[in-house]
Amino acid sequence: MADVTLNNIVKTYNKGEVKAVNNVSFEINKGELFGLIGADGSGKTSIFRILTTLLLPDSGTASINGFDVIKDYKTIRKNIGYMPGKFSLYQDLSVQENLDFFATIFNTTVKENYDLIKDIYIQLEPFKTRKAGKLSGGMKQKLALCCALIHRPTVLLLDEPTTGVDVVSRKEFWEILKGLKQQGITILVSTPYMDEANLCERIALLQNGSIMSIDRPNNIVKQFPDTLFAMRANDMGRLQNVLRSNKLIKSCFSFGDFHHVTMDSGELTMDNLEKQLIESGFQNVIIKEITPTVEDCFIYLMGNAMEN
Amino acid sequence: MRTLKFLLQKEFKQIFRNKALLPLIFIAPVVQLLILPLASDYEIKNINISIVDHDHSVYSQQLVSKITASGYFQLADYSPSFQEAFNQIEKDKSDLILEIPQGFERNLVRENEEKLFVAMNAINGVKASLGGAYLTQIISTHNNDIRMKWSQQSKFKPSPKIEVTTSNWFNPLLNYQFFMVPGILVVLVTMIGAYMCALNIVKEKEVGTIEQINVTPIKKYQFVLGKLLPFWVIGLFIFSFGLFVVAHLVYGIVPVGNLFLLYGYLAIYLVAILGLGLLISTFSDTQQQAMSITFFFIMIFILMSGLFTSIDSMPEWAYIIAKCSPVTYFIEVVRMVILKGSGFADIKNHFLIMMGFATLLNGLAILNYRKTS
Numbered sequence: 001m002a003d004v005t006l007n008n009i010v011k012t013y014n015k016g017e018v019k020a021v022n023n024v025s026f027e028i029n030k031g032e033l034f035g036l037i038g039a040d041g042s043g044k045t046s047i048f049r050i051l052t053t054l055l056l057p058d059s060g061t062a063s064i065n066g067f068d069v070i071k072d073y074k075t076i077r078k079n080i081g082y083m084p085g086k087f088s089l090y091q092d093l094s095v096q097e098n099l100d101f102f103a104t105i106f107n108t109t110v111k112e113n114y115d116l117i118k119d120i121y122i123q124l125e126p127f128k129t130r131k132a133g134k135l136s137g138g139m140k141q142k143l144a145l146c147c148a149l150i151h152r153p154t155v156l157l158l159d160e161p162t163t164g165v166d167v168v169s170r171k172e173f174w175e176i177l178k179g180l181k182q183q184g185i186t187i188l189v190s191t192p193y194m195d196e197a198n199l200c201e202r203i204a205l206l207q208n209g210s211i212m213s214i215d216r217p218n219n220i221v222k223q224f225p226d227t228l229f230a231m232r233a234n235d236m237g238r239l240q241n242v243l244r245s246n247k248l249i250k251s252c253f254s255f256g257d258f259h260h261v262t263m264d265s266g267e268l269t270m271d272n273l274e275k276q277l278i279e280s281g282f283q284n285v286i287i288k289e290i291t292p293t294v295e296d297c298f299i300y301l302m303g304n305a306m307e308n
Numbered sequence: 309m310r311t312l313k314f315l316l317q318k319e320f321k322q323i324f325r326n327k328a329l330l331p332l333i334f335i336a337p338v339v340q341l342l343i344l345p346l347a348s349d350y351e352i353k354n355i356n357i358s359i360v361d362h363d364h365s366v367y368s369q370q371l372v373s374k375i376t377a378s379g380y381f382q383l384a385d386y387s388p389s390f391q392e393a394f395n396q397i398e399k400d401k402s403d404l405i406l407e408i409p410q411g412f413e414r415n416l417v418r419e420n421e422e423k424l425f426v427a428m429n430a431i432n433g434v435k436a437s438l439g440g441a442y443l444t445q446i447i448s449t450h451n452n453d454i455r456m457k458w459s460q461q462s463k464f465k466p467s468p469k470i471e472v473t474t475s476n477w478f479n480p481l482l483n484y485q486f487f488m489v490p491g492i493l494v495v496l497v498t499m500i501g502a503y504m505c506a507l508n509i510v511k512e513k514e515v516g517t518i519e520q521i522n523v524t525p526i527k528k529y530q531f532v533l534g535k536l537l538p539f540w541v542i543g544l545f546i547f548s549f550g551l552f553v554v555a556h557l558v559y560g561i562v563p564v565g566n567l568f569l570l571y572g573y574l575a576i577y578l579v580a581i582l583g584l585g586l587l588i589s590t591f592s593d594t595q596q597q598a599m600s601i602t603f604f605f606i607m608i609f610i611l612m613s614g615l616f617t618s619i620d621s622m623p624e625w626a627y628i629i630a631k632c633s634p635v636t637y638f639i640e641v642v643r644m645v646i647l648k649g650s651g652f653a654d655i656k657n658h659f660l661i662m663m664g665f666a667t668l669l670n671g672l673a674i675l676n677y678r679k680t681s
Contacts, residue, residue, distance in 0.1 A: 052523050078525050088520040092325050093318065104314040105524050147520075 002027040003155055003186040004034075004051065009060035011046050011209075020046040021057070022209035028188055028202075033181045036190035037197050037298065038206030044190040045085055046209075048159045051188070052082045064155050078106070081148035085159040087140050091133025095124055095143055098132050099150060106151035116183065117146045120176055138169030145176065156180065158189040162196065174199045194295035205298055212301040217294055224292040224300060226250065227265055230258040233282040242280055253299055260296055311526060315534030319508075323538060329504070337496050337546050341554040345488040348616065355439040356384040358393035358402040365413035371450050375406070380442045390425075397429050404428045404439050416454065478564075478647050485559050490642040491615040493550045497543050497574070498581055498609065498635055503602050505539045505585030510598040513589075528677065536582045543578040544571070551646075564649035570642070573655065576662045577638045583669030584634075590676040609635040634665045 004027065011021040021043045028034040036044050049055035050062055053073035062069045064076050089098045099121075103110045114121070120142050127135060132143060141161055148156060158177075162170040174196065177187055189200065197203045197217050204214040213220055233239045240259055243252040250262040263273070270287050277285050324330060357375065361368050376383050384402040387393040396402035407425035409415075415422040426443060430436040479486045512518040521531065555561040563570060584605065592598040612619070612626065613635040619627055630636050637658050644650035652659075 054519065054522055074525065077523055080523065082520070082523040084516060084519045086516045086519075088516040090318070090322065090517055091515065092322050097318075097321065101314060101318050102520075102524070105311055105521075105526050107310070107525070 003030045003032075004028040004062075004064050004188060006047070006051075006062045007060050009047070009050060009062055010058045011043075011050060011055065012058055019209050021050070023060075024206075024209070024211055025060075026204055026211065026214055028186055030186055031181060031184050033177060033187045033189070033199075033201045035197055035200030035203040036188065036206055037192075037194065037203050037294070038190070039192055042206040043209035044206060045159055048082070048084075048157055048188075048190065052080060052157055053077060078151075079154050081151070081153035081156045083141075083144045083148045083156075083158045083161055085163065087144060089132045089140075089144055089147060092131060094129050094131055095135070096128040098143065099146055102147040103150045108151050110150065113150055113152050116152055116180075117149050119179060120146050120149075138165045138172070141165055141169070141173060142176075145173075149180070153185065155186045155188070158187065160190050160192065162191060162193065170196070194293065194298060197294040203294070205294075205301060207302055207305055210305075212305060213297070220294060220297050221292050224297050226262040228290050228292045228296060229261045229263070229270065229287055230255070230290045231261055231285070231287045232258050233277060233285045235282065239277070239282060242277070242282075251300070251303070253296075255295075260290075260292075312530050312533060315526070315530060316537055319534055319538045323542075333500065333542060333546065334549075336500070337493075337550045338554055340496055341489065341492055341550055342558065344492050345485040345559065348484075348488055352435050352438045353380060355381050355404060355435065355442070356402045357381045357404045357406060357439075357443075358384050358387055358396045360387050360390050360393050360405060360407040362410040363408050363412035367413040367416060367450075367454065368408045371408070371447065374450055375443065375446055378442065378446055380439070390427075394427075397427075400429075402429075403432075403435060404443065406443065417458070486561060486647060487643070488615075489555050489559050489561055490646045491613075491639045493547060493555065494613075494635060494639045494642055495610055495615065496550060497547050497578065498638075499606060500546055501539055501543045501578055501581040502585045502588070502606060503599075504542070505535065505582045506588040506592070506598045506602050507595050508539070509535050509586065509589035510592050510595050513592075514594050528674070532586065532674070532677070536579075536586065539582055539585075540575075540578050543581075544574065547574055561646065563646040565645035566651065569652055569655070570645045573638070573641050573645075573659065573662065576659070576666055577634065580634050580662055580666035580669055583666060583673055586673035587669055587676065590673055609633040612636070613639050615639055634662060637661055637665075 006027075007025050009021050009024045010019075012019050024043070024047060036047065038044050046055065050057050051064060051069060053069050053076055056070065065079055067075045067079075069076060090101070093101065099110055103113075110117075124139065124142055124146065127139065132140065135143060145158070145161065148158075162173055165173065170193075177189065178199075181187055191197070200217065202214065202216050203220065205212045205220070213223070215223070231239065231243075236254070236259065240252055240254060243249045243259065243261060248264045248268045250264060252259050252261045254260075270289070274285055274287050359372055359375075361372065372383075375381050381404075385393070385396055387396070390405065390407055393402065393405045393407075397405065405425075405427040407427070409423065409425070412422050412424075424447060426440065428436045428440055476482055512521065551561075551563070585602070588598055588601050588605070592601060608629070612622075612630040613633055614630065615635075619630040619636060622630060641650075641655050641658050644655060
């Protein structure tokens, strides 16, 4: 059964000039960890605000636990936990006070649902008298998650929870999410980081308010149509220029130490290319076949969308 | 109710933790009440006078000494000609010229009549008219003294004259501070109420905490009450502190009227003024915007409230604007109850009007405040 459904949601700003969400439909199953992957300005936050009943869509319907986001907004507000992209707790209240406050306004107590937040709260405990505004970025996010969980929501909506958080804290945060998923909580999480996509069960790739693809990360990777090669040589800048000017090379993007390249494999092989590159004066040429990542797929789909 | 209790708890915690706001709540009333009433004094003293005496007689000397002994005038110079005295006015050394003609004493005794010439610098209208009035009064007293002396000597039947005796009610010593202090108390309560209420709500918007609050089962009225009640209490506190501590101890003002009546009116007034703050907060997204809009309204409200100038002497259009401001009514009520001891029957209309303001401002605010955009 689907816990969250969106049907043809459209949202525009500035009287229709800016199309933030363009005909988006998807479903999230109960207990699923679903990721919205997209660059800044791709419409992630607008979708979150519609689902949390803070924003009315121009057209289309959406529901959470079967409740309509417009008609039954009061019921939905009791059942969801929302963590906005911007830290939105009271910075002048302490960790303990924030937690108590959010527990009481949901008519519950910290004690009642302590088992749910225990693993996270243990890390916060040493700072429980510290003001929320004085916490580190990672700690702030953990506190915000605690506050969003304190009333035992059925659906958890996390808008870019790991943006601006260090690598270690990010990793911990995803571990926490996995734990929560095992408790049967449906989680919708958005992120601009492609490497986090693999940690979700299913992902939707979002670009300019439209969904380019929805599937499991490994299926999305399988949909990559070409064989992907990683290449490096002594002069990476010139290498990219040379590869891009070659008509048989379909695409070439720089990925850290390597360039990810697809080519017309009927005409060109790895060995041919290596020979050509050495003739052009490159040294230490390395070419190897690799499996594509979600990011490769994202860039490929983005290129397709632009051509259309 | 339980939710409201926790909202209030949170609100008070935040207010008492605000290092900039808290001193303001306590120090502002004391400082403003100590400085403003003492500084804004309309009584005109130290008018500089130039005297041109062409007579040099006993009577003219007596007149001059009476003028200088009155306490209102300071003898700037004693010139031989009007032209020289006028130079003093041009140099701003003197405000008034009194010219005593040659043969002043002789004519007064022989002809029973003599004319004096008074010229004044009317750039400061209040000073000129008051100075003129003081001077005329002194001259007429002097005149009476002379007449008394002559009528006794000649044993004529005393000429009939009207004597006016004044009796000052409600403020017998004409103490200007009695008039100002209650008005300034109103200004204080207004500022604290409107500013703090508007800024507090907008702060939640600006920091983003309203986003988190909106996704909770908190109802509109709970959130609004949670914001209004703390400032309502603080408003009552500041008023009481100003009235019973500063006004009483420093200025010796003891309310003549019924305190329950005064506090009843204050309670309604605070609801109205907090409604204004709430309304402003619904129009603004940042504290800067809220600050500017509040400043605009408070400025007009206070300057046109009759605190400094009587609204009855304003032009018709300004009078209408003044009557549209809740501050005007409260200043009237505070002065009536504290100084005059007015009862409920005297301020019944004021009560109705303030309830109207409270309903209107809060109604507009609630219409404009929407939880879902």
